Amino acid sequence: MNLQLSAEQLLLESSLERVFQEHSSGARIRATEPVGFDRELWDILVDLGIPALRVPEDQGGSGMSLMHALLAAEQAGRALAPVPLVEAVVANRLLALAGGSEAAALLDDCLAGRAIATLALHDAGTRPRQLVPAGAVADAVLCLQGDALSIRRGVARLPMPADGAGQTQHGAIAAQLLDLDASDSRVDLAGTREAFAAALAEWQLLGAAQLALIARRAIDSAAEYACEREAFGRRIGEYQAVSHVLAEAFTRVDGARLLAWRTVDAIARREPEAAALLAMLWWWAAVNAHEATLGALRIFGGYGTALEYDAQLCYRRAGAQLLVGGDPEKQLLLAADLLYGPATGREAPVVALPDAGEVAIDFAWGAEADAAREEARAFLRRHGSEARRRFMRDSLDGFDPGLQQALAAAGLLYPELPREYGGPGRSPRAAAAIRETLAEAGWHMLMPGITDMLWKVIHHAGSDWMKQELLPKIAAGEVYLAMGYTEPTSGSDIFAARTAATRKGDGWLINGQKMFTSSGHRSDYNLMVTRTAPDKHRGITLFLAPVRQAGYSVTEIRTIGDERTNVTFYNDLEVPDRYRIGEVNGGVKVLAAALAIEQSGGDLYVNWLRELGRAALEWAREPGAEGRPIDDPRLRLALAATAARMQVTDVLSRRSLWAFEHGQARKHEGPMVKLMGSESWMNCSQQLLRLAAPDTLLRGYTGAGLIEWSARRSISSTIFAGTSEIQRSIIAEAGLGLPRTRS
Ligand SMILES: Cc1cc2nc3c(=O)[nH]c(=O)nc-3n(C[C@H](O)[C@H](O)[C@H](O)COP(=O)(O)OP(=O)(O)OC[C@H]3O[C@@H](n4cnc5c(N)ncnc54)[C@H](O)[C@@H]3O)c2cc1C
Structure with missing residues (x-):
């Protein structure tokens, strides 16, 4: 697995970032409207060889990978650059692959900055008049007519009525209605249908990447504004109605960006699901970029709607990119056809994907994880059964001590627990692969899941004694842990805990009550958040309290989701000081690490x-x-x-x-x-x-x-x-x- 970009990719990214920062200000973008094309910026990109990114080296390009092109599209998206970067990159590659003197001559013109080529998204035979991305500035349109790639130069732009109807209101993508039947010249290259389909797929991928970064820009600038603008005596970012909208959008859009990377990886590996991933990506990126930019615009209040401010630019640009591609739900239906087969009576879709080249990134878990997955499968063959699967679900906590110990012996229970403490010492990726394999059999194993989280807290913050004493027993499946954070009067507000720990001789007495202590009915030790001083944050101390003793009792809670959890009571529970984790009154630091582990x-x-x-x-x-x-x-x-x-x-x-x-x-x-x-x-x-x-x-x-x-x-x-x-x-x-x- 590798998500680190190569040095060459990083260089491309940072060079483009600099160029766009200098040449794509809000004022300049607005000045290009309504067409949405900045010739000066385009000439700079041509000089840098950006339109030739995907053209093979022996045809005058730099022969870079799909990932390089995606990074360029991302930067153009973040800058809302009023240039047809995506269309030109894809069209130029298609010209290079198509062959023939006409295509070569046009490619020469495009790489020298004398012409711009774009693609028509629909068959020219069935839809001669169509909205073409970059159609307002392109000198040549590549379209599909039946089975042939057709190169049309000097295509007629449909005249705009004086009342403005037919103009795009969404700015900066230079889309225009063209009459593909009316052109100065036309050359058809037979047998190029698949190359054209692959080019369309590449356009879609790069467009989705661009959408994600348009949305990211909108989110970042709204967040910046929310840190400054005040209403009712507070910065508006302090209102969750503002901050949560941005957090939600950020999560979805970051997901879109990563899904685009993952799609590149899947295309590079020729994974069978790559085409379905691309269709899902377009849907997800389009819908969420649109919603994110709208949400971000509204955070600017009235200024967000004013054309002389920048806030509306992202919304209109994302909208344009989305709308030119058609209804995004159609892509979701295509994904369904590809994943599940077509609906009865419908034909299977035919798709083609571009050649990705050396993409450098890699989402696969890797060889160690694959081997661990095989071990888990072997275990399931020996121990798995339908009855057991039902038991794992129906027993409310899925707990079978013998099975857990067998998993421990096979190195599958706590996969990452270090070897020096008797664990198998696997990587987090291998652990994820094991969990995935066991989950496929319906084994979600709730109780060891909590222990699996908490041994990491001991390893991170426990004393040497505690590690030596407990980690080997945990590794062997002999002791289990539970988590005592939530109380009757505090859950989310974890630092408001009231359960008291008071000194008694060398040790402590714990008194109080915890809610939802999952697996507390079987645990040997509970990680306790206790109050040792009145100060909310500087009065918290953590213990790994031994609970198999007097002073501890449990009553069960059954949940709507068939879970068994507990109320746990602590009544003068004696805890030697060696079970303390972290400093007295220094529990917040340990808890921060414990919560980070829980959330990882x-x-x-x-x-x-x-x-x-x-x-x-x-x-x-x-x-x-x-x-x-x-x-x-x-x-x-x-x-x-x-x-x-x-x-x-x-x-x-x-x-x-x-x-x-x-x-x-x-x-x-x-x-x-x-x-x-x-x-x-x-x-x-x-x-x-x-x-x-x-x-x-x-x-x-x-x-x-x-x-x-x-x-x-x-x-x-x-x-x-x-x-x-x-x-x-x-x-x-x-x-x-x-x-x-x-x-
Ligand atoms: C099945 C199950 C297992 C659990 N297992 C454990 C366990 O093993 N150990 C353990 O300690 N706990 C456990 N919990 C408890 C769980 O962590 C808490 O329920 C959770 O943290 C919420 O606390 P609360 O129930 O007190 O709700 P509250 O904190 O009272 O929240 C009530 C509502 O207010 C909202 N809210 C609270 N604060 C804010 C805020 N600042 N901003 C916006 N909204 C807010 C919440 O989102 C929620 O919708 C478990 C819970 C369940 C359901």
Whole structure:
């Protein structure tokens, strides 16, 4: 796995960033309207060889990869550059691949800056008059006519009525209605249909990348404004109605950007799902960039709507890019056709993808993870059964001590636990691959999940004695841990804990009550947040309290999602001082690390979403009274949206894990995974629950039953480990620099 750009890619990115910063100011962009073309900027890009990025070296280009082109599109998007960069890059490559003297001559002109070529998005035979991106400034249009790539120079621009009807109101993409039948010259190159389709796919990919960065610019400038503008005596960024809108948009748009990278990776590897990923990407990027730029515009209040200010530029530019591509939901339907096969009676779509070249990035978990996955599969072959799968779901905590110890012996229970303490010492990527494999069999293993999180807290902040004493026992599956943070009067406000720890001799007495102490009925030690002084933050101390003793009792809580959790009571519970973690009254520091560890693992949401998608598809393919549900376009959209959200969660999760492994973790990235994953799981489940009614009224272990279960179970995932509101606050503060809204 590698998400680090190559030196060459970084150089390209930074050079373009500089050029655009200098030559694409808001005033200059506005001055290019209504056409949306800056000739001076274009000439600079031509001199830098940007339109020749994807043209092979032996034809005068630099032969760079799809990823290089994507990075250039991102920079153009962030700058709202009024130039047809994407269209020209794609059209020039197509000219190079098409061959023939006419194409070569036009390519020469394009690379020398004497001409601009663009692509028509629809077949010229069936739609001779169409809105062509960059049509207002292009000297040549490449279009498909039947089976041939047709090069048309001097295409007639349809005259604009005097009343302005027919002008694009969305600015800066230079789209224009053209009459492709009326041109000065036309050359058709037979047998180039596939090359043309691949070029369209490349246009779509680069356009989606551009959309994500247009939206990112809108979010960043709205965040900056929200840090300065005051209303009612406060900076508006202190209002969650402002900061949470931005946090949500930031998460979705960052997901779009990463999904574009992932699509490049999938195209480079020729993955069977690459075309479906591209269709999902366009839908996700288009819809979310549009909504994000609208949300950002509104944060500027009235100024956001004023044409002489910049705030509206991003909204109109994202809108233009989205609208020229047509209804984004059609792409989601295409994704459904590609993923599930066409609806009954419809033809399978034919797609082609571009050659990606050396892209440098890589989203695969890697060889060690693949080997670990095989070990997990072997374990499942030995120990897996339908009865066990049901037990894992039905027993409310899925706990089987013998099974956990067998998993421990196979190095699959706590995969990352270091070897020096008796663990298998695998990488986080291998651990994710193991969890994914076990989840495929329905083993989500809730209780060890908490221990898996908490041993890392011991390893990070515990004393040497504690590590030597406990980690080997944990590794062997002999002791389990629980988490005692939440109390009857405080959950999100974790530092408001009241459970008291008071000195008794060399040790401590703990008194109080904790809520929702999951696995507290089986745990040996509970990580306790206790109050040791009145100051809210400087009066917190953490203990790993041994609870198999007098002074500890438990009553169960059963949740709507079949979970077993507990109220735990601490009545003069004796805790020797050696079980303290961190300094007395210094618990906030340890807790910050513990919460970061809790928020770093997001792949479980990917696994749940994947399981939901599989179950819904299983149900949808079963013929019912009204035929196969899968033929219903509403259900196809819902299934594909679930698949798309799973992919977005997956890329956010992989990025978070990769950054963590490379010491580049940023505080908002884990919360982004948690927010996207849990909210997607809940919302997709609820939608599928309704679409699959009335079958989803009944409990079951497959198909509709699993949708029903997911709809109930997913609710708590938006609450535990920090509610969605808390995640949005963290993302707003840590990711966008907005003011804190919590104390
Ligand atoms: C199944 C399950 C398992 C759990 N397991 C554990 C466990 O093992 N250990 C443990 O300690 N806890 C556990 N919890 C508790 C969980 O962490 C808390 O429920 C959660 O942190 C929310 O706290 P609360 O329930 O007190 O709600 P509150 O904090 O009272 O929140 C109520 C509502 O107000 C909103 N809200 C609160 N503060 C803000 C704010 N600043 N801005 C905007 N909105 C806000 C919340 O988002 C929520 O919608 C579990 C919960 C569940 C459901």
